[in-house]
Amino acid sequence: MPLYAALIYAADVDWTRPEYAAEMKEYNEFGAAAAAVIRGGNALYPTATATTVRVSGGKGGEVLTTDGPYAETKEALTGFYLLECADLDEAVRVAATIPAAWAGAVEVRPVIQF
Known part of the structure; x- marks a missing residue:
């Protein structure tokens, strides 16, 4: 079956902090409900911890690094799931149950498997 990346765009916060425990509970519930199709995934630390890498020329x-994210946005890439679904329609149905879809956005992309 094909794989789909469900890229989570949500508030740029540190999900390890106690004040997000209720939202993390929702993600854990999603993980349990969608366990049959989840093949991987993780949350990401806030964009302030990012390093952007470019190669000049x-x-x-020359390797150039910049502290922070590539772009400033209201919502940031905060995590992802790797979903194994029959087709895009199923992947979209699953993505609609990811908590970020309710207040942010979830981008679904097919994965190229080499």
Whole structure:
């Protein structure tokens, strides 16, 4: 069956903090309910912990790093699930039950398997 990445865009917060315990409970409930199709996934630390990497001049060029995310946005990429579903319709149905879909967004993309 094909794999789909469900990319979670939500508030840029540290989900490990106690004040997000109620929302994390919802994610745990989603994980239990969708366990049959989840093949992986994790939450990400806030974008303030990101390092953006670019190579000036292409391959072999100077490596340039910038603290923080690539772009400033209201919602940030905060995590992902790897879903194994029969088709895009099933992946969308599953993604609609991810808590971020209720107040943020979940982007579903097919995965190229090499």
